[in-house]
Amino acid sequence: MVKKITKIMAQKRPGRYNVYLDDQYAFPISEAVMIKYRIFKGMEVDAALKAEIIAADDVSKAYSRALDYLSHQLRTEKEVHDKLRDEDVDETVIDATMQQLRELRLLNDQQYADAYVRTAKRTSDKGPRVIRQKLRxxxxxxxxxxxxxxxxxxxxxxxxxxxxxxxxxxxxxxRQAFKTMQQKVRTGLMTKGFDTETIGIVIESLDITPDPDEQWAALVEQGQKLWRRNRKYAFSERALRTKRNLYQKGFLMDDINRFIDEQNEAE
Structure with a gap:
């Protein structure tokens, strides 16, 4: 059944209009859809054209939402898709909207990934593996x-x-044992996402040498805690347990023996 547009009334929202067919409210449209379909008062509209216009307006509304979302920062296709889905936009409308955004080059995951990597390397201490995970x-x-x-x-x-x-x-x-410090540096680099090749180059070239006085002070600090913790044991067992724990922490055996000798003298 063909009906005639008898009135087009502007809504309070800019760029939105209500269309009346045979003096009855029929559907809302955006200005972009009105221009695209050349809608005017007196135009005849059948059921098929009405459905097409309504579908086009659904895409137009979703497109506007997507543009608003994109106006704040770069987004990936997944982020835009998920945003529209969270706003209960129909999947077919989302697909049409995404295609329109791609054609206008408003969505480009390669550009997004390039920009993300450039920013991450300048402003964070993240390595490639963590960056990859974030982009995934x-x-x-x-x-x-x-x-x-x-x-x-x-x-x-x-x-x-x-x-x-x-x-x-x-x-x-x-202030920890030198070996422990080296291991924690290596582990920290791995945790931040740097690859084995990079870590190897860094560890090999890192100009860090243990300070004997600092190492001795660190050993004494931790050794005294262990010595007190093991006080319930006889001296030989106490010394053995303390030695083992200090060695596991990465201290040198010569320094450990020196510490135990001092405890022996103090006893």
């Missing part, structure tokens, strides 16, 4: 991540960032 969570494909890391985060830059982080970690753990 945002729905970026593996090949796009590979390309972004390869093009935006060179080995030299990874080594520079990892070296800076290693130096901070070394200062943080400087």
């Amino acid at each position: 969570q945002k729905g970026v494909g593996e090949q796009l991540i590979d390309d972004a890391l390869a093009n935006q985060f060179s080995l030299e830059e990874r080594v520079d960032n990892a070296t800076e982080l290693a130096q901070k970690l070394a200062r943080r753990y400087q």
Whole structure:
């Protein structure tokens, strides 16, 4: 059944209109849809055209929501899709909206991944593995991540960032046994997402040497705690347990024996 548009009334919201067919309210539309379908008073509309216009308006509304979401920062396709889904937009409308955004180059996961890697390497201490994990969570494909890391985060830059982080970690753990400090530096680099190659280069080139006085002070501090903890044992068992614990913590056996000798003299 064909009906005629008898009135087009502007809504309070800018760019939105209500359409009346045969003096009865029929459907709302956006200005973009009105222009696209050249809607005017007196135009005849059958059921098929009405359904097409309503569907186009659904896409137009979803597109506006997506633009608002994209206006704050770059987003991945998954983030935009999930945002529209959370707002109860129909899946077919989401698909049409996503296609429109792609055609207008408003969505590009490769550009997003490139920008994310560039920002992460400048503003954080994260290595490639953690960056990859973050991009995966945002729905970026593996090949796009590979390309972004390869093009935006060179080995030299990874080594520079990892070296800076290693130096901070070394200062943080400087009062522990030297071997323990080295292991914690290595573990810290791994936790932050740096790869084995980068870590190897950094550890090998890191100019850190143990300070004998600091190492001795750290051993005494931890040794005294262990010595008190093991006080219920006879001296030989007490010494053995304390030695074993201090060795496990990474202290040198010569320093450990010196500490035990001093405890023996004190006893």
